Amino acid sequence: MFDLLPHILNGLTLGLLFALIALGFMLIVGLMEQINLAHGSLFALGAYFAMQLMGPRPPFPADLAQSWLALPLGWRYAATLILAPAAVGVVGIAIEFCMRRTYGKDPLYGLLLTFGAAMVIEEMIRLTWGTRDYVLQVPQAVNGGFIFGDLIWSTYRFYAAGIAVAVIGLVWLLIEKTSFGATVKAGAHDSEIVRALGINLTRLRLLVFVFGTMLAAIAGIIVAPIWGIRPHMGVDAVIPAFLVIVLGGVGSFWGAVVAGLLVGLAVGLSGAYASEWSLLSMYVLLVAVVTFRARGLWGKKSVLEA
Amino acid sequence: MIPTPQSNSARLITPTMLVLWLVLATVPLWIGRAGLYPYLGIEILIWSLYALAFNLVLGTAGLPSFGHGAYFGIGAYAFGLCQFNVVANLWVCLAAAFAVAGLAGALVALFISHRRGIYYAFMTIAFGQIFWTLAIKSHKVTGGEDGLLKIARLPADFGFASFDLAGNVAFYYFVLMVFGIAVIALWRLVHSPYGRVIAAIKQSEIRAAHLGYNVWLYKASIFALSAAVSGFAGGLFAMAQLAAFPDVMSLHQSGYVVMMTLVGGGLVSFWGPVIGVFLFLIARDVIGAMTNAWMLYFGLLFIAVVLFRPEGVAGAVMAAWQNRSLNSMRKQGGTALRLLVGGGRWR
Numbered sequence: 001m002f003d004l005l006p007h008i009l010n011g012l013t014l015g016l017l018f019a020l021i022a023l024g025f026m027l028i029v030g031l032m033e034q035i036n037l038a039h040g041s042l043f044a045l046g047a048y049f050a051m052q053l054m055g056p057r058p059p060f061p062a063d064l065a066q067s068w069l070a071l072p073l074g075w076r077y078a079a080t081l082i083l084a085p086a087a088v089g090v091v092g093i094a095i096e097f098c099m100r101r102t103y104g105k106d107p108l109y110g111l112l113l114t115f116g117a118a119m120v121i122e123e124m125i126r127l128t129w130g131t132r133d134y135v136l137q138v139p140q141a142v143n144g145g146f147i148f149g150d151l152i153w154s155t156y157r158f159y160a161a162g163i164a165v166a167v168i169g170l171v172w173l174l175i176e177k178t179s180f181g182a183t184v185k186a187g188a189h190d191s192e193i194v195r196a197l198g199i200n201l202t203r204l205r206l207l208v209f210v211f212g213t214m215l216a217a218i219a220g221i222i223v224a225p226i227w228g229i230r231p232h233m234g235v236d237a238v239i240p241a242f243l244v245i246v247l248g249g250v251g252s253f254w255g256a257v258v259a260g261l262l263v264g265l266a267v268g269l270s271g272a273y274a275s276e277w278s279l280l281s282m283y284v285l286l287v288a289v290v291t292f293r294a295r296g297l298w299g300k301k302s303v304l305e306a
Numbered sequence: 307m308i309p310t311p312q313s314n315s316a317r318l319i320t321p322t323m324l325v326l327w328l329v330l331a332t333v334p335l336w337i338g339r340a341g342l343y344p345y346l347g348i349e350i351l352i353w354s355l356y357a358l359a360f361n362l363v364l365g366t367a368g369l370p371s372f373g374h375g376a377y378f379g380i381g382a383y384a385f386g387l388c389q390f391n392v393v394a395n396l397w398v399c400l401a402a403a404f405a406v407a408g409l410a411g412a413l414v415a416l417f418i419s420h421r422r423g424i425y426y427a428f429m430t431i432a433f434g435q436i437f438w439t440l441a442i443k444s445h446k447v448t449g450g451e452d453g454l455l456k457i458a459r460l461p462a463d464f465g466f467a468s469f470d471l472a473g474n475v476a477f478y479y480f481v482l483m484v485f486g487i488a489v490i491a492l493w494r495l496v497h498s499p500y501g502r503v504i505a506a507i508k509q510s511e512i513r514a515a516h517l518g519y520n521v522w523l524y525k526a527s528i529f530a531l532s533a534a535v536s537g538f539a540g541g542l543f544a545m546a547q548l549a550a551f552p553d554v555m556s557l558h559q560s561g562y563v564v565m566m567t568l569v570g571g572g573l574v575s576f577w578g579p580v581i582g583v584f585l586f587l588i589a590r591d592v593i594g595a596m597t598n599a600w601m602l603y604f605g606l607l608f609i610a611v612v613l614f615r616p617e618g619v620a621g622a623v624m625a626a627w628q629n630r631s632l633n634s635m636r637k638q639g640g641t642a643l644r645l646l647v648g649g650g651r652w653r
Binding site (some may be wrong): 035098101102107109112113115116117119120122123124126128177235239242243246250276277279280282284286287290291294295296 | 503565
C-alpha cells in the first residue's frame with residue numbers, strides 16, 4: 001500500500017490538472033450548451049502567449065520591453081498569468097461573434113465551427129512559432145523539488161495542483177454564489193424569460209464564452225511547464241477535457257471535478273504498472289462508465305443528447 | 307431524404323454514375339498534363355469510397371461518429387497482416403479487411419447503439435482512440451509508429467486472366483472498377499427498404515420504434531456495415547501506399563473525413579462525400595504546393611461552409627440546379643444538421 005502512495009498522489013495532482021483543463025470547457029457546455037472544440041487550441045495559445053511574454057523577446061515596444069525585462073521573474077510571471085489569458089480572451093471574442101449565428105440551432109453547428117477554428121488556430125501557431133518545443137520559465141519559488149519520505153517530489157506539481165484547487169473553487173463560487181452566476185444559469189435554462197426580464201443575454205453569453213476561453217488559457221499556462229509547449233498540446237488537452245465532461249456528465253460541476261480526479265488516478269496508477277498503456281486507461285474508464293450510466297456520473301438532461 | 311427524382315432511386319445505375327465513371331475513366335489520360343499525378347486519382351477514389359461508407363452513418367443514419375478513421379486503419383492493417391500471415395491473395399485479403407473492420411465496428415456498436423447525441427459522438431471518439439493507441443503500441447503486430455511496411459499490390463486474378471496492379475495506372479483502373487461496384491451497392495443499400503428504415507430512424511428514433519422497428523439493431527448494423535466498407539477502402543489504401551500507418555486512425559484524420567463529407571454536402575446528397583473528397587484532396591495538393599499553411603485556408607473554408615452553407619457544395623449546386631430558392635435549401639441543410647444531433651426528437 002505504501003508503495004502505491006506516490007502513484008496515488010501523483011494521480012491526484014494530475015487529476016486536478018485534468019479538472020482544471022476541463023473547467024473552461026465545462027463552463028461553456030454547462031451554461032451555453034455549446035461544445036467548444038477550440039478549447040484545446042486556446043489552451044495551447046495561452047501557453048504560447050505566456051512563453052512569449054516570459055521569454056527574452058516580449059511583444060512590446062522597445063523601451064517598454066526593457067523595463068518589463070528589468071522586473072523580477074516572479075512579478076513577470078504573475079503579470080503573465082493575467083495578460084496571456086486576457087489576450088486569449090480577445091480570440092475568444094472573435095470566435096463567439098462567429099458562433100452567435102448558430103445559437104438556437106443545433107449544437108452540432110457550434111461543434112463544427114469550433115472544430116474549424118481549432119484547425120485555424122493550430123495552423124497559425126505552427127506558422128508563428130514553428131513546430132519546435134518551447135519551455136516556459138517559472139519563478140524559482142515553484143521550481144525544483146523537495147525530498148519527503150525518501151522520495152523526490154516536484155514542487156511545481158504541487159503548486160499547479162494548488163492553483164487548480166483555487167481556480168476550481170473560485171469558479172464554483174462565481175456560478176453558484178453570485179447573481180451573475182444565477183443569471184447565466186437562468187439564461188441557459190430559459191433564454192426567453194431572461195430576455196423578457198430585461199437582461200442583455202447577448203452580452204451575457206459573450207462574457208461566459210470569453211471567461212471559458214480565459215480559463216483554457218490559464219490551464220495552458222499552468223500545465224505548460226509539465227507537458228512542454230508544442231503545437232500538438234491543444235489536441236492533447238481537448239480530448240481529456242471532453243472526456244472528463246462526458247464521464248462526469250454534462251451539466252454537473254462536481255461530476256467534472258470527480259471525473260477529472262478519476263481520470264488522473266487511472267492514468268497515474270496504470271502508469272505505475274504499464275506506462276506504455278497509461279493513456280488507454282482513460283478511454284477504458286469512459287467506456288466502462290458510459291456503457292452502464294447513460295449520462296456519465298451525474299449528467300443532466302440537455303439539448304446535447306436526446 | 308435524399309432529394310433525387312424518384313425514378314433514379316429505383317435504378318441500379320443512374321445517369322450521374324455513368325457520367326462520373328466515364329469522366330473518371332479518362333483521368334489517367336490527362337491528369338499528368340494538368341500538373342497532378344496518377345497517384346492522386348487513386349487516393350481520391352479510395353477516400354471517396356471511405357467517405358461514402360462514413361456517410362452511411364453520418365448522413366443516412368444521422369449518427370455523429372467522429373472516430374471512423376479507426377476502421378479505415380484496421381482494414382489497412384488487416385489487409386497487410388492477411389497478406390503476410392494467411393495467404394497472399396488479393397480477394398482473400400480484401401475480404402479480410404472488410405470482415406475484420408466490420409467485426410471491430412460490430413463490437414463497438416454493441417457499446418454505443420443505445421446512446422445518442424454527444425454521448426454517442428464521444429463514445430465513437432473513445433473507441434477510435436483505443437484502436438489508435440493499440441495500433442501504435444503493438445509494435446510486434448503493426449510495426450508501431452513506423453507502420454506495417456512492404457505490403458504488395460497483389461495481382462488481380464479473375465480466373466480467366468490475371469492483372470498486375472503494380473503500376474499506378476493499372477491500379478487506378480482496378481480501384482475504379484471496385485469503386486463502381488461499391489457505389490452501385492451503396493446506392494441500392496440507401497434506397498432499399500432497409501435504407502429507408504435507417505432514414506426514418508434519423509428523422510425520429512421514437513417514431514420508428516413505435517412503428518415496430520428494432521431501432522437498436524438497425525443502428526448497430528448500419529454502423530458495423532459502414533465500418534466494414536471503410537475497412538475495405540482501408541485495404542485498398544494499404545495497397546496504394548504499399549504500407550499501413552497508424553496516422554489514418556488518429557483523431558485528426560477522423561476529423562478530415564467528417565469535414566470532407568460535410569463540405570461536400572453529405573447531409574443532403576448521396577454524392578456529397580465524393581465532392582468533398584475531390585475538393586479536399588485537390589485543395590491539399592494545389593494550395594499545398596503554394597503554401598505550407600493549406601490547412602489554415604481549408605479550416606477557414608470549413609468555417610465559412612458551416613456558417614453560411616451548412617448544406618455543403620452538393621446542396622448549393624442542387625439548389626441552383628432545381629432552381630429552388632437558396633433559402634429553402636439552407637433550411638433543408640439546417641434540418642439535416644439538426645436531426646444529426648437531435649437524433650430522435652420531434653420538435
